[in-house]
Structures are given as structure tokens and as C-alpha cells.
Amino acid sequence: MVKKRNPRVDRAVREAVADLLESEIADPRLQLLTITDVEVTQDHEVATIYYSTLDPSLVSGDPRRTGGDRLPEAHEVEAGLEAAAPRLRGPVGRRARLRTSPELRFRPDPVVEQANRVEQLLRDLGHDGKDADGADADATATDAAGTDASATDGASGDGQDPR
Numbered sequence: 001m002v003k004k005r006n007p008r009v010d011r012a013v014r015e016a017v018a019d020l021l022e023s024e025i026a027d028p029r030l031q032l033l034t035i036t037d038v039e040v041t042q043d044h045e046v047a048t049i050y051y052s053t054l055d056p057s058l059v060s061g062d063p064r065r066t067g068g069d070r071l072p073e074a075h076e077v078e079a080g081l082e083a084a085a086p087r088l089r090g091p092v093g094r095r096a097r098l099r100t101s102p103e104l105r106f107r108p109d110p111v112v113e114q115a116n117r118v119e120q121l122l123r124d125l126g127h128d129g130k131d132a133d134g135a136d137a138d139a140t141a142t143d144a145a146g147t148d149a150s151a152t153d154g155a156s157g158d159g160q161d162p163r
Helices: 007-023 056-060 074-095 110-128
Strands: 033-040 046-053 103-108
Touching (some): 007 033, 007 046, 007 074, 074 103, 103 110
Parallel strands (some): 046 103
């Protein structure tokens, strides 16, 4: 039987990492970074820290932003976190009140990527079934059985044409 991790430790490490990244690390590659989740092993030797960043393509299209305010790319954020990990290890262990300071491993949050993929699929589906006015190309409603609901008069309630 696998022992469950301690959610208190996960939460304490997440808060410590987020606070230290904000207050102690002055790396411009780590701006607009969100720590989404932390998984600490049962023996507290390794902490896998999941993070997300703002998509640079979303901000770069803003006409109010100047050329010098670009957001770092994913590989730059990863390099910044890897560089900061050794400096964070000791302070994270002390703030989380752990006997040993865990090795910090940073990973992009897969949930963010999955959500973006689902959003893209929904957008693609939305364009396929629309005409020029944005209305559904198939305007008739169908019920759960797949029959045309517009053909019923509502008297029988079974979805079949009473004629």
C-alpha cells in the first residue's frame, strides 16, 4: 500500500517557494510566474514544483506595451528556475520547517497545457459548425434520441411525429 503524501508539507513548500521567488530572486526571467502545485516525496528528499507563466504571445499583441517589456520564453523561464533552485533549497527547507531541505525540481504545469489544448479544440469546433452570421448551420434542434424535435407537436412527448 502506497502512503499518501502530507498536504501540509506540500502547501508549506509551495508558499515558501512562491514567497522566495517574489522577494529574494531578482531574475527578470521569472516575472509573472505562478507556482501552481508542489509534490514533496514522503521522505522529503525531492520537491517537484509545478509552475505556469503568462503566454508571451498574448501580451506581445498589446499595443500599449513597449518593445522593452517582453515576457521571457518558456526555455528562458526554465533556465531561470534551474539557476535559482540551489539558492532556494536551504531557505525553503527552513521556511517549511523540514528536517532536510528537499531538492527542488521545477516542471511546467501540465494542466495549463491541457487546458490550452481543450480551448483550441473547442475553438476549432466552433468555427466548423457556424455560417457567416455566426449562427449554427444546422438550426434544427435534436433530442437525445437524435430525432428532429421541430417536427413534434409536443402532444405525445416521445419525440415521434404524430402524423
